[in-house]
Amino acid sequence: MMRKENMVILKKSPIAQDTIEMVLENKYISNTAVPGQFLHLQLKGHMLRRPISISQVDEHAETVTILFKVVGSGTKELASYPIGNSIDVLGPSGNGFPLEPKANSTILIIGGGIGVPPLYYLARKLKEQQVNIVSVLGFQTKESVFYEEKFAELGRTIIVTNDGSYGRKGFVTNVLDDVSSIDCYYSCGPLPMLQAITAQMAGKHGYISLEERMGCGVGACFACVIPTDDCGGYKKICKDGPVFPAQEVQLV
């Protein structure tokens, strides 16, 4: 269950272009978070909290790692916080990735840019369950690539960059055909990528993690809804998601 907690910054390191890895200490959240959940961070001078995915958890060290890209005033503020700072956080928030793979099944992980972080915690948890993991990670350019080795430790890993400056050139969807038959896929990334993937993988069992601008982050304000059908059905990304079965939501 989500709580309002203080998390102390233990480490902070640039990990790719405009991208920062931050290790936060908190007993409750590190002991309850599951892959795919997020933190909702209160940042000084900002009216709305910022959602950032949990990208790794160390229950023993009682730490949670996040990775974020500096794209606006909130992430800039967060990046400016020194080690030792305490951050007011709601978390762990939302529902994560369902983790019921059959042993020896093959799982495809498809990440795009700053959608990659939550998939790392997922991949680690999946690995514990003896499955075969293939990761396809897409980035804009060489400077924005991160966590290649970490994913490679867990299974075959293909890096794709839009401009071909690293790994294969193109989009993640260009290489999906190269991946042999899979039992399930998990994906997180920009909306156009998810649209392309869900179209290409239609019929396959899969889960996607979505983003939307949030008000409350707890399910009370209806800011973050996504339609589930054409008849007014909907889910809230902050509370019912951010992870959904690929067939369950309409990506418009």
Add this chain to the structure above:
Amino acid sequence: MMRKENMVILKKSPIAQDTIEMVLENKYISNTAVPGQFLHLQLKGHMLRRPISISQVDEHAETVTILFKVVGSGTKELASYPIGNSIDVLGPSGNGFPLEPKANSTILIIGGGIGVPPLYYLARKLKEQQVNIVSVLGFQTKESVFYEEKFAELGRTIIVTNDGSYGRKGFVTNVLDDVSSIDCYYSCGPLPMLQAITAQMAGKHGYISLEERMGCGVGACFACVIPTDDCGGYKKICKDGPVFPAQEVQLV
């Protein structure tokens, strides 16, 4: 002339109840400021700058000392800044106390509470000119008294507290009769105090330093005007003041 400068916090010490002394480094301001002028400080998260008087200057060390009382969100923010922080400041602002005393004349300094700081820089400058200084400093209570020794080094110093918990009991005006004939007085403090003093000292040559809520702090917005007569005459406290000849302004 006023400039927009960065000042770095070199020292910060609590000096009385809710009152902080801060030493700021800046070459230009420390080399141009005269007693009675103020700094206009930009504080994070605040729309309007905060005016704080200059209470001491060390031209050689290139530092300016300010003293401020934590009374609201701006002064609280300022008090939270760590040593080494840089503050965006307009200064030195306004016109200070005129300093043309005759040698051996007797000067009366009357300060009330957080109006005391600018008088200290003034007293030091006056002392250099071989005048006889008598200081009457009023505070609310024992815990709010500061700079007694510093003033005592410059001349006879009488401390008054409202509740009598330190020095004499009452208001500064209660002890003014005890002070033998003076040639000029300088005063800074809360408005009711200045009203009482200017009434009691009517006819005496004197200067008072005034406060008003400010918009621009440079003379452009007309927020801080004070009437000089009943016919629409006025002065701007930020630009023409904050120091005025006691007879020149109307304290309403």
Add this chain to the structure above:
Amino acid sequence: MSLAIELPGLSLKNPIMPASGCFGFGREYSQFYDLNKLGAIVMKAATMEPRFGNPTPRVAETAAGMLNAIGLQNPGVSSIIENEVPFLASFSTPIIANIAGSTLEEYVEVAKAFNEAGDVTALELNISCPNVKEGGIQFGTDPKMAAKVTERVKKASNLPVYVKLSPNVSDIGTMAKAVELAGADGLSMINTLTGMQMHLSAKRPLLANKTGGLSGPAIKPVAIRMIYEVKKQVNIPIIGMGGVVNAEDALEFLLAGASAVAVGTANFQNPYVCIEIIEQLPKTLAAYGFNSVNDAIGKGICS
């Protein structure tokens, strides 16, 4: 220190309540604290039929505020009565139903439904939602229309009616007097100011709906001014809101003439904000020399 306050049809143990639309139907925030502690609970707006609302993005952050264009998403009054009211009725806190509509008839139908259902203590007539366009009828800016909808709703139900005024008007006093005359038991003010944010990269308004309602501390000075102005012109109590974040803000609203205070956007920053204000309020009232909430109401109004 007494925090209790009596309003027409509403006995509040304290003057603090969440504002409509910022608290859903209470379930989410009930994870954080006991809803019995609240002065009242204001539900999200109800319409006759279920509404999906506007496309996303529906919110944007602004300086000391936010824009929202939820578009009155709600499951419809019957579903609310069936699925949401019973949960809230399990607390000892008065329930205020916020009702909206595209037509006069819709307001009346929704009011009737709540009236018949029981458990709801009062109605808040949302004539000011800036995010509905149907019908083009401006209940919120035309005093005659506002009076008409008030009158019709009053007739249709026995519940006390608080009319929620829009700040997007030239003359808030005229609006307030019109609904008072039409029988309103109280006023709620202010709703959001209509605003917009441009998305520079997309070269279009950020919100899918283009415009949205501005809320949060940014609008507090407008809220205080309007309450002050209205309080001098009407004899019915005002539930004040707009940018309240702490107990000092709540006191500011009381001084300006509000008899109770709703907290909206601040819940998103701090889910505990309502109960923190309730806890702080006695100290804050005492610090400024008041013995009760009642004591402070309208005390900042000078002639």
Add this chain to the structure above:
Amino acid sequence: MSLAIELPGLSLKNPIMPASGCFGFGREYSQFYDLNKLGAIVMKAATMEPRFGNPTPRVAETAAGMLNAIGLQNPGVSSIIENEVPFLASFSTPIIANIAGSTLEEYVEVAKAFNEAGDVTALELNISCPNVKEGGIQFGTDPKMAAKVTERVKKASNLPVYVKLSPNVSDIGTMAKAVELAGADGLSMINTLTGMQMHLSAKRPLLANKTGGLSGPAIKPVAIRMIYEVKKQVNIPIIGMGGVVNAEDALEFLLAGASAVAVGTANFQNPYVCIEIIEQLPKTLAAYGFNSVNDAIGKGICS
């Protein structure tokens, strides 16, 4: 990258100018930089006779904004023409005179005086100052009165007239169309929103005048929304303002339909703000794919 922009009677080298009342008559800020760099200079409001204005306190800080109730303090139009205009005329920057009045006649007289004096390039008709009460005439909220004063001032002078609209209205489009029809050459918007702050200890409004005008980033969403709305309804250019602090804000105004942008409150935080925006603007325009200021105007308006 061309920053130049042609407005009726105004050739601006760039679209950035200080907003009226936030820059005095330019002397103070001329200590900080060369006023030749500005697109235009808008003087503080002028009335026929000298005005002392309201008692102090005249300003209050609010969340991401401020309230002011200066009360149109100014030395009167003759003194401004004699003592202030010549200083500003020494720069190669167009001078816009902001004119105010308590009566129709006063507007006309002040306009005539500036017209005859020369050196002033355009008039900005401040029909929206919320801090004057004399006469009780609401030039700023009544479209008929707004049209009348525009018409009379147009007749009385040869200078282009920009009418400065008040945001404190139910329907900004109607106001804009009324003054366009009455001959306005352009619009200036928005003036301040009427607001109030309570002083808790004093138990009264903080401003001596009780109400004041809200400005600063807090009101930007309201400004953007109104400009967007008006731009779709009129064919005269808009000088936009309200909470501009940096070049991105200025671009937001251009996208919403403004042809030039005035900066008010931000000067108090940063006396260099206008020239910093002018310096940043080419980069900002380029970053979002624009080749000139002209290129960006109204580009955020979607159907």
